[in-house]
Amino acid sequence: MIRHIALGLAVGAIALMPVVAKAERIFVSNEKDNTVSVIDGESLEVVETIDVGRRPRAMVLGPDGNELFVAVGDDEAIDMIDLETLEVVRSQSAGEDPEVIRVDSERPYLYVSNEDDNIVSVIDYEQRTLVTEIPVGVEPEGLGISPDGKWLIATSETSSMAHIIDLEAMEAVHHRLVGARPRHVEFTHDGAEAWVSSEIGATVSILDMQDTYDIKHTIRFDVPGVPRETVQAVGVALTSDGRYGFVALGPSNRVAVIDQQTYEVLDYLLTGQRVWHLALNGDESRLYTTNGVSGDVTVIDVDGLEAIRSIPVGRFPWGVVVEP
Amino acid sequence: MQRVARETGCDAVRCVSALLLWTIVVLLGWPGLASAQDSGQDSETITLGYLGMERDEDLEPLSVLDPVLDDEGVQGARLGVSDNNAAGQFLGQEFVLVESIVARDGDVLEGLHELIDQGAGWVISGLPREELEAVMADAALEDRMVFNAAAPDNALRSEACHPNLYHTTPSRRMLADALAQFLAYKKWDRWALVYGNTDEDRLLVEAYREAATRFGHDIVTEKMWPHEPMARRAEGGFHAIQREIPVFVQEFPQYEVLVIADENDYFGEYFPYQTWLPRPVAGTQGLMPTAWHRAHESWGAVQLQRRFEEFAGRRMTPKDFAAWLAVRSLGEATARTGSVARDVVLDYMLSDEFQLAGYLGLPVSYRTWNHQLRQPILVTGPRMVASVSPQEGYLHPRSPLDSLGADEGESSCRF
Structure with a gap:
């Protein structure tokens, strides 16, 4: 018995060792190159470039952490990358022009915004079947899923709305007008709020997700010395301790730093050109940004709130995911 | 209030009132619950009139590759109405389009009166300058607003400008x-x-x-x-x-x-x-x-191109785009203000708050001094976009977009 436990512990320790030793990896989708760049979190250099389908944009880690799902819009599919071999192992058809994807933590479901069809598709990626289609407004884009898996929020770019979808009923139950051309949705880690960024409106609408499902605050941006039109809110990242919110401001080449509690804009950090999406690393000490026009990734030190490195990747980097 | 609710869930009064409300909803039904933005209001209608003119038979594109179009402009207005209603269904607002296409030798005012009889509260014009000015001068127009989606004449934005006239098509x-x-x-x-x-x-x-x-x-x-x-x-x-x-x-x-x-x-x-x-x-x-070209697919433009092609069965032209922008301007203003009242809509359209997504990389908005839509302009070859103006480096104290077209200081428009 004791021997068995000891053996079990030893096996466990061996199984754990490579995980502990493994450095963080950052995955960046390059929209123009049809590739995903893999950056080593230690050396901050590109260590691998994975060929994927055409026009890769949004990415998400599978719930078991073994696969990376990549929406390849022009192939109307989701490519699934094995994180051991770093190769596309299968591809799931995903309806017309899939742009943003999110994954259910409980069920084997992928949520896909299909811009051309004004629907959010729900795909069972194990059965490889279409579960259902949820009608929303014109040009669905951003998707956010609540930490408890109860809510999915889809934004429609032309209707300028956040459609709050009940994932039990699989239907939109609240519709809220937000800033023009909403792009991205991120829930706070306690699930109490959803932050919805709007590219043309240059705002972030804070939705109360506990009680009213209404907009409780709107964050506006005013970057000194930059034409107002170039300030466009896109990617959002929120620290789990409730301290900071980060918002990518597109062609103004800045990331806004926001106090997550007071919604006050604390600072604007200079990045590469046309900063688009954001991801925090595992211990939230670093923020990675994709810069579409300059074709690089800016690494921001979260404690010091300063850019510490820029890493050249492929052409038009779009999405970024950090493997925990 | 919201902070308290967030910590405690709902207090007794809140829970009871929520329960009461729920009972009322169940008993009476709540028409529009699924459609209106949870507020249950009746849908408000805003009727737009598209006033166009038949194509000049003598004018055909020189290249045989270019199609001869008989529905230019009006298709853009139709798609705009469809786009507006996609959001309007959730907001309790419904857009209706009535159309009048006048013969080349026909009476444009007759067309206008037809639209007004059908309830048009706003007019989208696909007319050349002379006919448009006749419309603006007609007493039956009263205080309706007209969107010029076709005439590029500088004069309409300067000495011949009109307080009730807005321009979504760029000037020469x-x-x-x-x-x-x-x-x-x-x-x-x-x-x-x-x-x-x-x-x-x-x-x-x-x-x-x-x-x-x-x-x-x-x-x-x-x-x-x-x-x-x-x-x-x-x-x-x-x-x-x-x-x-x-x-x-x-x-x-x-x-x-x-x-x-x-x-x-x-x-x-x-x-x-x-x-x-x-x-x-x-x-x-x-x-x-x-203002628009099929080769343009950046900044989400591919979505509008595809949506239009599915809708109209052909490519979108600059005239279609201008009519679409006019209808979308109204849709944006009615959605934001929650009102279809003319004054409320216009106040919003001319305010700093108004930011319309035009698939051109920068939000478009109206110049208060002559009602021209400020917009980026594509500079394009026949098969590929070469650039988009304004070019980098042309600075302007208000907006880089105001480096295109007569600026406020040089405009002779006085409303």
């Missing part, structure tokens, strides 16, 4: 400035100007001259091409043209770019590759400044 001056900025970026600043013998072309030449002065170009020569009407299939582009054009331009002093003013597409398409000197051709043909 905006197009000329957009081209001039790009040519300045290229440092092609010695222009030879070739223009047609129509009134429109003479107006465009004026706009080119103003743009050249503003952005530091030199027009080294100007020459009129003596166009005579002929069927587009009569000259294949090489029969006589191949010998005529080199001779026509041979005497020109040294220039870097040949700029064409041929709005009716009578002859400009013949010019590329036929010049005496190897020079690019720009203007109404060749490298063109335009």
